[in-house]
Amino acid sequence: MRIFIAILLLGLSSSFSLFAADDKPLEEYAYYGFEPEIVTNYISNRNKLGYVRISVELMVKKPEDLVSLERHDPLLRAAIVEILGNQTEDKVKSLTGKEEIRRECYKMVNRLLEQETGKELVVNLLFTKYLYD
Template sequence: MNKLGVLIILLAALWLPGQAKAEYAYYGLEPDIVTNFIGGSSRNLGYIRVSVELMLEDVSYMEIVTHHAPLLRDITIDIFGRQPADKVKSLTGREEIRQIVLNTLRERLKKETGREMIKDVIFTKYLYQG
């Protein structure tokens, strides 16, 4: 098959009916998540500030997620507040926290709405002290 034939097949595959691309949307939990976390010793607390962006499966979910934003913020703050310092400060710990936030928010939205609306969670700013 020549190059033109391959190009035609690829273009046809992109335009087949029923093959609509998902229109992802991003929702930022505003303002930034700011909370304390468990410090290195039981007498110290650490401080963390994180910008959290939710990648939604479809732009049509934006209104529903906006409605549930206070709940989503509360869950996220609670998760960060229960993390030990070594997890907050390490790259692998940061990824574990991101996965916990993602899975917890997905489960809660599914419980509230019947649908998993969140495709991913992105930390665009991640600052800590302590």
């Protein structure tokens, strides 16, 4: 029964076009997630080591750009780890600090991609998981 419903829904969805009301094609965004999650230390105010564990998703306009992201995954991951490792405990644990870190990672990722590919591929960078201690 589930297969029948899935086929029916697939048939219905294929009959609708990917156009907005004004007949312009809709954007096709794609997401690239770093696997495994990124875990690193940060500068702690206490005598014990602080760590942050995040899941990062990069949003691109074209699904074809995912190949470039996969190719440059180690470079991008290392840049994000370096940014996180240079943060203070107060910044890591505050909402405004988290947003500043996200923006800094976004800018660095695009800067590196522009150096490597000649264009900024990432439309947005999202932290889908953000845990710290």
